[in-house]
Amino acid sequence: MKIYNTQKNRKEEFIPLEENKVKMYVCGPTVYNFFHLGNARPFVVFDTLRRYFIYKGYDVTFVQNFTDVDDKIIRAANEEGIEAHELSERYIKEYFTDADGLGIMRADVHPKVSEHIPEIIDMITTLIDKGYAYAIDGDVYYRVSAFRDYGILSGQSIDDLMSGARIDIDDRKESPLDFALWKNKKEGEPYWESPWGQGRPGWHIECSAMSKKYLGETIDIHGGGADLIFPHHENEIAQSCACSGKKFVNYWMHNGYINVVNEKGEDEKMSKSLGNFFTVRDISEQFDLEVVRMFILSAHYRSPISFSKEHLEQTKNGMERLYNVKYNLQFFMDKAQDGEITEAEKETIAKLDELMAQFEAEMDDDLNTANALSSIFEMAKLINVEVSENTTKAALQLIYDKYMAPCKVLGIVGKEKELLDEEIIELIEQRTQARKNKDFARSDEIRDLLKDRGIILEDTREGVKWKRI
Numbered sequence: 120m121k122i123y124n125t126q127k128n129r130k131e132e133f134i135p136l137e138e139n140k141v142k143m144y145v146c147g148p149t150v151y152n153f154f155h156l157g158n159a160r161p162f163v164v165f166d167t168l169r170r171y172f173i174y175k176g177y178d179v180t181f182v183q184n185f186t187d188v189d190d191k192i193i194r195a196a197n198e199e200g201i202e203a204h205e206l207s208e209r210y211i212k213e214y215f216t217d218a219d220g221l222g223i224m225r226a227d228v229h230p231k232v233s234e235h236i237p238e239i240i241d242m243i244t245t246l247i248d249k250g251y252a253y254a255i256d257g258d259v260y261y262r263v264s265a266f267r268d269y270g271i272l273s274g275q276s277i278d279d280l281m282s283g284a285r286i287d288i289d290d291r292k293e294s295p296l297d298f299a300l301w302k303n304k305k306e307g308e309p310y311w312e313s314p315w316g317q318g319r320p321g322w323h324i325e326c327s328a329m330s331k332k333y334l335g336e337t338i339d340i341h342g343g344g345a346d347l348i349f350p351h352h353e354n355e356i357a358q359s360c361a362c363s364g365k366k367f368v369n370y371w372m373h374n375g376y377i378n379v380v381n382e383k384g385e386d387e388k389m390s391k392s393l394g395n396f397f398t399v400r401d402i403s404e405q406f407d408l409e410v411v412r413m414f415i416l417s418a419h420y421r422s423p424i425s426f427s428k429e430h431l432e433q434t435k436n437g438m439e440r441l442y443n444v445k446y447n448l449q450f451f452m453d454k455a456q457d458g459e460i461t462e463a464e465k466e467t468i469a470k471l472d473e474l475m476a477q478f479e480a481e482m483d484d485d486l487n488t489a490n491a492l493s494s495i496f497e498m499a500k501l502i503n504v505e506v507s508e509n510t511t512k513a514a515l516q517l518i519y520d521k522y523m524a525p526c527k528v529l530g531i532v533g534k535e536k537e538l539l540d541e542e543i544i545e546l547i548e549q550r551t552q553a554r555k556n557k558d559f560a561r562s563d564e565i566r567d568l569l570k571d572r573g574i575i576l577e578d579t580r581e582g583v584k585w586k587r588i
Contacts, residue, residue, distance in 0.1 A: 120175075120483040122340075123421060125348060125371040126272050130485055133370065135339050141172050141179045142334040144368075146326060146343040146351070147229070149186040150210035151195045153398040156411070156426060157344065157377050157389055159221060163412050164374045164420040164486070165342045166223045167529060171482050174528050182333045183226040184326060185211055187233050188319055193308050203309050204233065217399045220408030222530040230329040232320060236311045238328040239320045242362055243300045243313075251361040255291045257303030257316040261323075263296040266357045272371060273349040298354055300324045323354035327362070330355075336363040345373045374420045380427035389426070397426070410435045413531050416488040437496070441532050444499040448506065448519045449536075455512035464514035467505045471521045474498050478525045488529060495525050535572055543574055547583050550576075 121130040135141050145165045148154045154162075162183075172179045186192075187207035196206040215225075232239075243259055246252035251265045263269050263277065270276050280296055299321035304310040310317040330338060336359070343352065352371065359367035378386040379395040389395055402411055405428070414434040418424040460468075478494040481487040499522070506518060526532040546565050553561040566576055569585070577584045 121485055122370050122372060123485045124369075125373050126368075128274075131370070133339075135177070136337060136369065139177055141177045141340065142338040143169060143179060143181045143340045143342065144326065144330045144334055144338055145181070145183045145226075145341070146347055147183040147185050147226075148210075148214055149189050149191055150207045150214060151189065151192040152210060153213055153400040154217065155389070155396060155398045156402065159217075159399050159411065160377055160415050160420075160424075161342060161344050161374050162218060162223050163221055163415045163530075164488075165372075166221075167416060167488060168340075168342070168372075168486055169224065170528050170530060171486070174524075179227075180334060181224075181226045182228045182230065182330065184329050185214075185229055185231045186322070186325065187211070187231045188309065188325075189232075189322065197307055207231075207233075213400070217403065217408065220403055221399070221412045222409060222533060228333050230333065232325045232329075233309075235325070235329055235332065236313075236320070238332050239324050240301075240313050242324060242328045242331070242358065245362050246300065246358065249361060251357075252300055253293070254301075254315045257301075257318055258291075258299060259301035259315055260292055260297040261300055261354065261357060263294060263298070263357065266361050268360070269296075269357050270353065272353050272356055275349065275353075298323060298350065300358075323351055324358060326351075327355050327358040327367075330367075331359065331363070336365050336367075338368055340370045340372060341368040342372045342374075345375055348373055375423045378423055378425050380425050380430070386423070386425050402431075406431050406435060407438075409531060409534065410438055413438055413492070413529075416529055416531075417492060419485075419487055419489050421485075438531070441495065441499055441526070442534075442536075444502050444522065445519075445526075445532055446536050448502065448515060448522065451506065451508050451510060452512060452515045452519065454508055455510065455515050458511040458513070460511055460514045460517075463505075464510060467501065468514065468517055468521070470501055470505075471498055471518060474501070475521060475525060478528075482528070491525065492529065495522075495529070498522050498525070537572070543569065543585060547576070547585065551583065 120133045122133045123129070124131045143165065145161060148158055169179050169181050185207070187204070192203050192207055196203040199206065243252060246261065247254065247259065250262070252259055252261050270280065277296065301313060301315055302318050302321060304317040304319070308319065310319055330341070341352065356367050377389055379389045381387050381395065387393060387395065389397070399408065399411065402408070410431055414431055415424065417434060474494050474497050478491050481490040481494060502518060502522060506515070523532070546569060550562050550565040553565065569576060573587055574585055
């Protein structure tokens with residue numbers, strides 16, 4: 120598999136630190152509001168990468184943090200007249216609601232800044248002891264000039280950054296480029312005790328400290344949006360490498376921006392100031408979030424993608440075509456007869472194998488989900504043409520499994536069709552007949568099928584009763 124490494128500006132063969140293991144860290148949300156579509160893109164992209172590694176047999180450790188200590192959180196909490204931790208806990212819960220809707224798997228660890236203050240203080244202390252940081256009046260700053268590789272990720276030199284730097288309002292700092300590791304307590308802000316007095320962490324230090332705790336000093340992949348390359352990820356490198364003396368990340372991956380199509384049909388950057396800002400929660404009122412996931416995956420992750428309701432409608436139509444294939448296969452399987460797989464069916468299965476190989480080739484080429492998705496549509500087209508109610512049960516099961524495998528990797532077409540009342544009654548009648556015939560295996564199969572679809576059966580003296588759960 121090849122991955123585009125932002126630091127090297129090229130695709131590189133992915134070679135994990137440990138055989139068959141992958142350590143991934145992805146920057147999570149700052150939890151002061153519902154997350155927007157731009158936030159959703161890295162969440163979906165790196166969830167898909169994780170799914171693909173799992174599909175390929177890797178043991179993946181996936182860490183995604185919650186920034187629950189931040190200026191925006193404090194400001195929003197003060198406006199509501201509540202504590203910062205109350206606000207952040209509320210929006211962590213809301214994050215999971217929307218993330219679940221997008222089909223995003225839970226991380227192995229979701230660390231919070233507020234729960235890792237000791238680790239952050241330890242790292243800052245080490246940086247001070249090694250000469251990479253300095254304390255002034257309760258604040259601690261990173262000394263950028265002490266780290267000779269500063270700019271290695273963004274491709275900017277310290278001289279270039281200095282020439283473009285604004286005159287810093289804090290003349291206590293040795294350089295305008297130096298950034299905060301620890302902030303002295305201010306009125307109305309949460310704080311913790313530290314060797315430098317009461318205060319709270321700066322933004323960048325949190326990811327370095329939490330990545331080290333859960334993944335070690337060197338990790339395989341660090342992901343996030345392109346907007347985080349500088350200064351956030353650049354500063355993470357400076358902190359982590361200075362602290363450990365080792366390489367921090369082997370592969371840096373960054374997704375592109377989401378643009379919004381305006382009334383003139385032109386792309387423009389999504390922003391609050393332009394009034395074209397959409398939260399995932401807003402979109403969920405009109406579209407199933409699985410459609411949003413597929414929309415995000417319909418473009419290569421490094422390319423910009425244009426958002427509009429028309430594009431979501433097109434994606435929705437495509438999603439329905441994929442679901443129809445799934446439901447048709449399930450319908451055929453319920454009615455199919457046993458028998459040996461025919462030569463024609465073997466040819467169909469071989470064609471699906473070829474398309475699956477094509478799918479994997481696209482995913483191996485820097486996670487090209489756009490082309491990989493096209494392979495799934497080719498599978499759907501093939502199945503529509505070559506599969507019918509006359510296909511044998513054994514062949515149908517193989518075809519179904521092969522069709523669903525790439526869908527699962529992309530995290531789409533995972534929902535089950537809600538049964539209509541008449542379909543439920545028909546299945547109950549089939550189960551009753553199976554019990555009369557002492558075909559208890561079929562009876563149990565139907566009960567389990569209904570349970571999986573949210574239907575509970577109850578055998579009573581008056582007959583079988585059912586209810587939805």
